[in-house]
Amino acid sequence: MLRRRVWLAAIGASMLADSVQAAAAPMNYFLHSEGPISADVRMLGWVFAAICILVCGLIAGLLLYATLRVRPAVANNPDAATAGVMGPVTRSGGNSGLRAVAIGTGISTLILVAMTIYALVVLERTAHPAAPVALTVDVTGFDWWWRVDYGDGDAAQHFVTANEIHIPVGVPVRLRLASADVIHAFWVPLLAGKTQMIPGLVNEQWLQADRPGVYRGQCTQYCGVQHAHMAVEVVAQSQSEFDAWLAAQRQPAHAVSQTDIGAVLPAGRKLFMERCAGCHTVRGTEAVGPNGPDLTHLNSRRQIGAGLMSNTPAHLIDWITHAQELKPGARMPSMPLTSPESGALSAYLATLD
Ligand code: HEC
Ligand SMILES: [Cu+2]
Known part of the structure; x- marks a missing residue:
């Protein structure tokens, strides 16, 4: 139990180090852009945000004004006050209330139509690349x-x-x-x-x-x-x-001799074919499993587990033996390995570059 805790703490610490590294490339990058589409979309976002903030501010201001305004008609005439909110409006004679509604609706409609047109223009501009797709x-x-x-x-x-x-x-x-x-x-x-x-x-x-x-x-x-x-x-x-x-990616995996009985590398290959090949493919071998990531050039990748951990030999063995603790629910079972087995498997995985 204790050993397991120590182990989890060690993994936790190394994942923390990873995530500190990842913080250098955080997802708050939606506020930045490095390509033509995201530049247009980001500008659209800022313009929409500015309009929304302006409108919110304006309405809050009007509300505040209306709340604080001294209303002599109501103050001096108790009848009007009991007549409810519309009292002062009707009392003032004309239909200024209705006019205010019309003006307000008109302005909102204009703003919304303008925003829609702008959004459609950006949508059209980003729908197709300017140059042919490469x-x-x-x-x-x-x-x-x-x-x-x-x-x-x-x-x-x-x-x-x-x-x-x-x-x-x-x-x-x-x-x-x-x-x-x-x-x-x-x-x-x-x-x-x-x-x-x-x-x-x-x-x-x-x-x-x-x-x-x-x-x-x-x-x-x-x-x-x-x-x-x-x-x-x-x-x-x-x-x-x-x-x-x-x-490099088009190449199949390096051939590993299967005949060298007793050697570590063929043992690792054999283990892989027995326990992993049902789910994973390694091109150029009999492993053609369709249920997990293709591992032909596993070592060319920066991370494993879809961004879970950096791709190092130690993390690979941790992942293989403890997948269900590192990514509970993942469609790969934890595969317990004896230490000679993990040595052999590591040696084989190292050939997948
Ligand atoms: C039941 C199917 C299954 C078996 C058996 C299986 N895996 Fe996996 N494996 C998966 C799936 C699914 C993933 C993707 C998990 C995820 O990221 O959510 C995965 C992910 C991996 C990854 C990370 C790949 C990457 O690029 O992120 C490695 C390495 C790996 N498996 C190695 C092995 C090895 C070695 C064995 C045998 C000891 C094995 N797997 C057995 C299904 C399986
Ligand atoms: Cu999702």
């Missing part, structure tokens, strides 16, 4: 991770990865967004707005990063217990770096 990527939401397919339907170019989307910088990229189970929503605030991922539908979004960098995203449609741990990263790279990444 790349199409398919992203599928799962409880609680993201499958990412490259190749745009071309079988020869096709490969699958997870939780990390690489794009070339400065060009529009089209994302086709689908769901494998429930409704999710894809949102990378620095780059573009939110788009829902609905079972049976394919929604599209395009985004563009103006500068190289890592842009964090998050599922924004509540999709079950681990919704909060369903993060994604968009890695924007120069065209040459991106091409190198593509070429």
